[in-house]
Amino acid sequence: MQRALGDALERRVSLSAVPGAPPKATIHLLGGVSVAAGHIEIGAPTWSKEPHMLLVRDGEVKFGYVDLWRASRGKPLHIRSLRAREFDSRIERLADGRASWQFGAKTETPDTAEKPTAIPTFGRLVVETGTARYDDALVAAKLDATFSLSERSPSAAGAAPAASASGGLQLAAKGSYQKNPVTVKVDTAGVLPIVGPDAETTALPVFIDARIGRAAMTFRGTATDVLNFAALKGRFSVQGPSLAAVGDPLNVTLPTTGAFRTEGLIAKDGLVWNAVFDRATIGSSRLAGAFQYDPRPAVPVLSGRLTGSKLLLADLGPTVGTAAPDGTVPTPAASPSAPKPAPASSGRNRAAAKTTNAPPKASSDTPGRVLPDREFDLPSLRAMNANVLVDIDNLDLGSSVLEPLKPLRTHIVLTDGVLTLRDFDARTGQGRLYGMLQLDGRKAPAIWNADMRWEGIRLESWIKQARDDDAPPYITGRFGGQARVTGQGKSTAAILGS
Numbered sequence: 001m002q003r004a005l006g007d008a009l010e011r012r013v014s015l016s017a018v019p020g021a022p023p024k025a026t027i028h029l030l031g032g033v034s035v036a037a038g039h040i041e042i043g044a045p046t047w048s049k050e051p052h053m054l055l056v057r058d059g060e061v062k063f064g065y066v067d068l069w070r071a072s073r074g075k076p077l078h079i080r081s082l083r084a085r086e087f088d089s090r091i092e093r094l095a096d097g098r099a100s101w102q103f104g105a106k107t108e109t110p111d112t113a114e115k116p117t118a119i120p121t122f123g124r125l126v127v128e129t130g131t132a133r134y135d136d137a138l139v140a141a142k143l144d145a146t147f148s149l150s151e152r153s154p155s156a157a158g159a160a161p162a163a164s165a166s167g168g169l170q171l172a173a174k175g176s177y178q179k180n181p182v183t184v185k186v187d188t189a190g191v192l193p194i195v196g197p198d199a200e201t202t203a204l205p206v207f208i209d210a211r212i213g214r215a216a217m218t219f220r221g222t223a224t225d226v227l228n229f230a231a232l233k234g235r236f237s238v239q240g241p242s243l244a245a246v247g248d249p250l251n252v253t254l255p256t257t258g259a260f261r262t263e264g265l266i267a268k269d270g271l272v273w274n275a276v277f278d279r280a281t282i283g284s285s286r287l288a289g290a291f292q293y294d295p296r297p298a299v300p301v302l303s304g305r306l307t308g309s310k311l312l313l314a315d316l317g318p319t320v321g322t323a324a325p326d327g328t329v330p331t332p333a334a335s336p337s338a339p340k341p342a343p344a345s346s347g348r349n350r351a352a353a354k355t356t357n358a359p360p361k362a363s364s365d366t367p368g369r370v371l372p373d374r375e376f377d378l379p380s381l382r383a384m385n386a387n388v389l390v391d392i393d394n395l396d397l398g399s400s401v402l403e404p405l406k407p408l409r410t411h412i413v414l415t416d417g418v419l420t421l422r423d424f425d426a427r428t429g430q431g432r433l434y435g436m437l438q439l440d441g442r443k444a445p446a447i448w449n450a451d452m453r454w455e456g457i458r459l460e461s462w463i464k465q466a467r468d469d470d471a472p473p474y475i476t477g478r479f480g481g482q483a484r485v486t487g488q489g490k491s492t493a494a495i496l497g498s
Contacts, residue, residue, distance in 0.1 A: 001027055001035065005063075008072045009103045011053070012043030032080065033068065036060040045100050050090040050133075053100050054120075059084030072104035080123040087130040091119065095137040125149055134175075143182065145173035168204065180213030188223070206234070215240030219266070231270070237263040243282070244380075256380065258283040258315045271295050280308075283315035291388070299416065303387040311408075314398040381441035386414035395426070403428050403462050417442040424452070429462025431455055431479065448487045455480040 002023060006013040015023030017039040025037035040056040062081040071077040093099040097110025101119045130147045149169050168188035175182050187207045203222040210217045221234010239261040240246050262280035266273065273293040280287040291304030390412055395405040405426035413420045421437040435452035457479040 001025070001033075005033070005068070008068045009042065009077070010072070011045070011103060012041075014041040014043070015039060032065055033063045034060065035062075044090060044092075045098070045102075047094070047098060048090075048092060048100060050092065050100075052088070053090055055086075055088040056082065056084040057086040059087070074102065074104050077101070077103055077120040078123070079120060082122055082124070083126045084130075085128050087127040089130075089132045090135075091133065092135040093138050097138060140178045141176070143173045143175035143184075145171055145184075147171040177212055181211075182213075183209075183211045185209045203231075203233075206232075213241075213245060215245045217246065221266075232266060232268040234266065235263070236266045236275075237261075283312060285311045285315045287311060297385075299383075299385050301385045301387070302414075305389045305391070307391045308393065310394045310396065311392045312396045312398060314396075381414065381419055381439070382417040384414065385416070386412055388412040401464055403464065405433070429457040429459065429479075431457030431462070433457070445488045449485070451484045453482045 002013045002015055015025045015035065015037045023037070025035055025040075027036075028034040036059070038058055040054075040059055040061055041052050042054040044050040044053045060081070060083045061079060064078070064080050067078040067080065091100055093101075093111065099111045102111060127147065127149045130145075130149065132143075132145045132147065134141065134143045134145075136142070147170060169186060170188075171184070171186040173182070173184040185208070188204045203224050206219065206221060206223040208217070208219040215238070217236065217238045219232070219234055219236045221232060221236075223233075224231040238246055239259075241259050242257050243260055244256045260280065260282040262277050264275060264277040264279070266275045268274075271294070274291070275293075276290045277288050280289070285308065287306060287308035289304060289306040289308075291302060291306075294301045294303075388411075390408065390410045392408045393406065395408040397404060405428050408424075408426040410424045411422040413422055417440070419439045419441065423434075424437055425432070425434045427433075431454060433452065433454045435450070437452070438449040440447040440449070459475045459477050459479050460473040462479070463473075463475060
């Protein structure tokens, strides 16, 4: 049996804790392969320095014949059932794409997808004491976890996750992701299966606390298929140095901004995320909204509505070519996997710039300029499409000269790197500013188009003019007109200068 399983997986399989000793196991072959033994081991690949890939003590493992046949031809290994007193797994991928989760025909075939494509899956998993190590050089991720995963009686199903001493899933992990420290804690309560035939329909209470660098996230609610988080529903809070720092680990493209904090309701159905933000603070901005993020198209799509009492343009940082209010800017840094083209099957463009958690450098905007000369974050424009309605009570342009726009309403449409502000309508200086603005970021330098009209703007209100001794303003009167302009450049100042 050792030899048969080893031949199917093209991996060493051992049913004895002592090398060379006869295996001691109970084996059933009806309807599949069932192995119960005090020691069950699946070896690591020949290139690995790990002692094994999977080690089970006092356990039982069940394989389906079809599952073994598929694994022998390079498909993901599926284990129908695994019960163990002790469980240890060592999962790894080298920088060249060779991965320990590849079996059979694909043993030496690089897996270079940013998200691993063939990690083993389980139909049912029950573990008293488990440890797992995940080391992925391709995406610079390294995690060590301890966990238990066991069934609990129906009478205990109502227990709160935090109060659960046994049953469900308890997991604690720590490590690093792209050189940032990571800690994760997951607690579930309720009746299993957490994985298994009913996992996709059984909702379990879940508490998650995760920290990546200076970004932190908590979630309290319910989940089905907990190990894969196929569906979530509950309350969340997230904070960090930039929205981009949080979006990257979730494979969600978010803009580079200043420090933020937000909370609200979130629901995930399959791959689609829906979120209602009760409060969102980005720098000094106060926002709210409701959004849907769908990563299924070739280019992921963000849609929804953004509202708020106050938005400072500077809080969006390099996304709009400005510095933060304190004169600093989160420093973009390419992902380690960015230079490698994603396979066509990945269905997503991950070229978006990432942010590090190193202390931000001083702004390179030229001192004294009214117009920002920091370069646009164009890769983010090409990494996602968007369709968002905007209704902001007060847009602060970050200028000591010009009055804010109060209110601002527009329709943001981002398609294939072209950002358009349709139906732009704002009030300022007791007048109105309306029209269309567009930034074409498909290639550098960016191309800017504007078709704007303004009417009834009182210059003495729109332009702040400091005068001594209550002297009248330098400029008065009503201002109206129309402009159609085109420019190009790497920043707002460069575009307007063209």
